[in-house]
Amino acid sequence: xxxxxxxxxxxxxxxxxxxxxxxxxxxxxxxxxxxxxxxxxxxxxxxxxxxxxxxxxxxxxxxxxxxxxxxxxxxxxxxxxxxxxxxxxxxxxxxxxxxxxxxxxxxxxxxxxxxxxxxxxxxxxxxxxxxxxxxxxxxxxxxxxxxxxxxxxxxxxxxxxxxxxxxxxxxxxxxxxxxxxxxxxxxxxxxxxxxxxxxxxxxxxxxxxxxxxxxxxxxxxxxxxxxxxxxxxxxxxxxxxxx
Amino acid sequence: xxxxxxxxxxxxxxxxxxxxxxxxxxxxxxxxxxxxxxxxxxxxxxxxxxxxxxxxxxxxxxxxxxxxxxxxxxxxxxxxxxxxxxxxxxxxxxxxxxxxxxxxxxxxxxxxxxxxxxxxxxxxxxxxxxxxxxxxxxxxxxxxxxxxxxxxxxxxxxxxxxxxxxxxxxxxxxxxxxxxxxxxxxxxxxxxxxxxxxxxxxxxxxxxxxxxxxxxxxxxxxxxxxxxxxxxxxxxxxxxxxx
Amino acid sequence: xxxxxxxxxxxxxxxxxxxxxxxxxxxxxxxxxxxxxxxxxxxxxxxxxxxxxxxxxxxxxxxxxxxxxxxxxxxxxxxxxxxxxxxxxxxxxxxxxxxxxxxxxxxxxxxxxxxxxxxxxxxxxxxxxxxxxxxxxxxxxxxxxxxxxxxxxxxxxxxxxxxxxxxxxxxxxxxxxxxxxxxxxxxxxxxxxxxxxxxxxxxxxxxxxxxxxxxxxxxxxxxxxxxxxxxxxxxxxxxxxxx
Numbered sequence: 214x215x216x217x218x219x220x221x222x223x224x225x226x227x228x229x230x231x232x233x234x235x236x237x238x239x240x241x242x243x244x245x246x247x248x249x250x251x252x253x254x255x256x257x258x259x260x261x262x263x264x265x266x267x268x269x270x271x272x273x274x275x276x277x278x279x280x281x282x283x284x285x286x287x288x289x290x291x292x293x294x295x296x297x298x299x300x301x302x303x304x305x306x307x308x309x310x311x312x313x314x315x316x317x318x319x320x321x322x323x324x325x326x327x328x329x330x331x332x333x334x335x336x337x338x339x340x341x342x343x344x345x346x347x348x349x350x351x352x353x354x355x356x357x358x359x360x361x362x363x364x365x366x367x368x369x370x371x372x373x374x375x376x377x378x379x380x381x382x383x384x385x386x387x388x389x390x391x392x393x394x395x396x397x398x399x400x401x402x403x404x405x406x407x408x409x410x411x412x413x414x415x416x417x418x419x420x421x422x423x424x425x426x427x428x429x430x431x432x433x434x435x436x437x438x439x440x441x442x443x444x445x446x447x448x449x450x451x452x453x454x455x456x
Numbered sequence: 457x458x459x460x461x462x463x464x465x466x467x468x469x470x471x472x473x474x475x476x477x478x479x480x481x482x483x484x485x486x487x488x489x490x491x492x493x494x495x496x497x498x499x500x501x502x503x504x505x506x507x508x509x510x511x512x513x514x515x516x517x518x519x520x521x522x523x524x525x526x527x528x529x530x531x532x533x534x535x536x537x538x539x540x541x542x543x544x545x546x547x548x549x550x551x552x553x554x555x556x557x558x559x560x561x562x563x564x565x566x567x568x569x570x571x572x573x574x575x576x577x578x579x580x581x582x583x584x585x586x587x588x589x590x591x592x593x594x595x596x597x598x599x600x601x602x603x604x605x606x607x608x609x610x611x612x613x614x615x616x617x618x619x620x621x622x623x624x625x626x627x628x629x630x631x632x633x634x635x636x637x638x639x640x641x642x643x644x645x646x647x648x649x650x651x652x653x654x655x656x657x658x659x660x661x662x663x664x665x666x667x668x669x670x671x672x673x674x675x676x677x678x679x680x681x682x683x684x685x686x687x688x689x690x691x692x693x694x695x696x697x698x699x
Numbered sequence: 700x701x702x703x704x705x706x707x708x709x710x711x712x713x714x715x716x717x718x719x720x721x722x723x724x725x726x727x728x729x730x731x732x733x734x735x736x737x738x739x740x741x742x743x744x745x746x747x748x749x750x751x752x753x754x755x756x757x758x759x760x761x762x763x764x765x766x767x768x769x770x771x772x773x774x775x776x777x778x779x780x781x782x783x784x785x786x787x788x789x790x791x792x793x794x795x796x797x798x799x800x801x802x803x804x805x806x807x808x809x810x811x812x813x814x815x816x817x818x819x820x821x822x823x824x825x826x827x828x829x830x831x832x833x834x835x836x837x838x839x840x841x842x843x844x845x846x847x848x849x850x851x852x853x854x855x856x857x858x859x860x861x862x863x864x865x866x867x868x869x870x871x872x873x874x875x876x877x878x879x880x881x882x883x884x885x886x887x888x889x890x891x892x893x894x895x896x897x898x899x900x901x902x903x904x905x906x907x908x909x910x911x912x913x914x915x916x917x918x919x920x921x922x923x924x925x926x927x928x929x930x931x932x933x934x935x936x937x938x939x940x941x942x
Contacts, residue, residue, distance in 0.1 A: 282833050303829045322630040324637050334645035336824040338579040340607050342645065343546045346637050347525050347626050358845075359601075359608075364826050365845075383833050385941045387808035387910035393901050394810050394832050400894055402820035402828065408644055415636050424630035455628045565873035567880050577888035581822040583850050585888065586789045589880050590768050590869050602844075602851075651887055658879050667873035698871045 320451025326416025563694025569659025806937025812902025
């Protein structure tokens with residue numbers, strides 16, 4: 214988190230950068246989920262950020278407000294906090310064949326904590342947002358495009374080139390026009406921070422409850438946090454807990 | 457309405473139930489419209505509900521807020537109050553071949569009264585919501601899916617199995633995680649009750665006006681409230697009144 | 700602008716008209732952009748309208764609120780203020796083969812001024828709205844339909860007949876039911892005027908800045924404001940400025 218925080222701070226203050234693309238170097242994954250093997254205190258002891266929010270939601274909120282266009286390039290699994298980073302970005306483009314998005318947390322007894330309850334309904338409407346959150350299942354590129362979870366799903370062979378061309382194009386525009394236009398979109402479309410904060414609190418409280426601990430324990434026994442089927446098909450596996 | 461009210465009350469207070477599916481046992485129909493043969497007083501004399509709203513909008517608002525996931529399984533016509541019940545539910549899945557959704561009321565000189573002016577624009581944007589409400593026409597499953605009127609349209613052969621699997625899946629999750637996550641989505645996505653109440657008042661007033669009474673009279677003469685073409689193609693028939 | 704203002708005033712006060720269709724008699728164009736050859740004072744000296752907003756945003760806001768259903772029939776390019784007129788209208792139907800929509804302004808160093816930052820995110824969600832505004836590129840009918848930029852894209856051979864049938868249908872309905880229903884949709888879906896006004900101010904300020912003036916100068920040298928490739932593919936050409 215401190216590493217991402219340094220990037221967000223740079224994006225806020227650099228007077229030249231106009232576009233940032235969030236991409237992954239890990240085959241099959243954009244970004245998946247918290248490290249549930251770490252101590253909760255590692256997260257809860259982090260100082261709040263400049264917005265007054267805890268560090269993770271603080272960083273996500275600041276990405277949305279930065280005077281820079283942010284693009285999530287989603288080639289693999291963008292689930293949990295990975296979905297939340299994508300949702301906090303300005304745009305999302307997904308690999309039609311390989312991208313998977315989800316908020317799997319409710320399936321493990323956890324309330325998501327990085328903003329999806331505030332952001333998903335504004336993006337795709339309440340009905341589809343509730344399906345994503347309550348169904349907690351893996352969603353492929355075609356359905357993510359239909360629902361507006363991503364801007365578009367593109368064929369594997371075209372995605373990188375498309376995003377690169379868009380980023381280079383925007384980078385040729387005037388930074389002040391970009392920043393002022395985005396700020397006006399922010400007014401119309403960003404959830405207030407007061408909606409973001411309670412998600413984090415509900416998330417942290419839910420992880421500590423027996424319902425989540427029991428489900429996380431079974432998931433760990435089955436291979437969570439290790440390369441393999443539980444990580445590759447987390448949506449399926451949270452549906453097999455039946456606790 | 458008292459029967460539905462009892463169900464809603466049970467959903468609010470039961471500490472085990474996690475999912476409810478609204479389905480229809482009547483071939484070709486989910487739920488269509490008010491009983492215009494009944495006396496208006498039968499409706500207007502009903503006591504307001506716990507929210508302070510009149511009974512029908514009260515029940516719909518309470519379904520949206522209940523700590524239970526509600527799914528509308530739409531196999532036939534979900535029009536008028538049937539569309540409004542579907543819109544108050546958390547998710548909507550439609551039969552691609554047979555489902556018909558509409559708010560046909562404006563076509564009969566009536567202002568819809570159960571929340572669609574508040575709910576449709578938040579689901580599909582203002583432009584498509586105005587088309588649904590002002591066009592007052594029958595809409596099939598494919599277009600309802602494109603517009604986000606329903607989450608998805610599924611083939612007749614897959615719909616029941618899909619909804620059943622989703623309901624069983626959600627029912628295996630932790631009730632507290634479901635309820636808390638839904639409550640946070642509610643904050644981001646539910647219209648305030650102050651938007652719902654004026655719809656009901658405008659609806660009741662409109663039904664009493666000559667413009668609606670004249671149109672309802674012609675519809676009745678042509679077969680409204682009886683099995684047959686007017687009920688089966690109400691969108692077409694409200695377009696043939698030309699009064 | 701005074702001509703359009705006269706039309707808007709007539710729509711507000713006529714007690715019979717129920718539907719207005721905005722169409723174009725110019726092959727290939729719905730409406731494109733401001734006249735950058737005119738003096739800025741020609742626009743800025745116009746008196747504010749009845750809403751207190753400057754004349755252009757005032758007229759657009761009043762179209763949205765008029766007790767009349769407005770339909771934009773988009774056969775050609777609806778870009779810049781043409782897109783803004785379409786977005787202020789209640790519904791938009793586009794020619795699938797020939798329609799082009801865009802907010803190209805950021806590509807020329809200009810902040811759009813007629814409401815798209817307030818209206819686009821409410822119609823298609825923040826992510827796709829930011830793509831339209833920051834990408835500043837031409838968008839065809841298929842993608843405009845997927846994004847909800849238009850209600851639907853229809854084949855060239857069907858568009859006129861479809862819009863005509865819809866307009867005639869709505870015109871057969873009761874004006875009071877239309878107006879009251881629309882007013883309730885307005886409450887749920889229109890941006891407050893306080894979001895519209897700053898766009899206009901930011902737009903006017905941006906046009907005067909060197910970043911915009913330099914880009915407009917190059918565009919003019921390449922054929923802007925004359926029939927030809929720059930007007931026909933403005934999205935492409937703002938991507939070729941690289942200033």
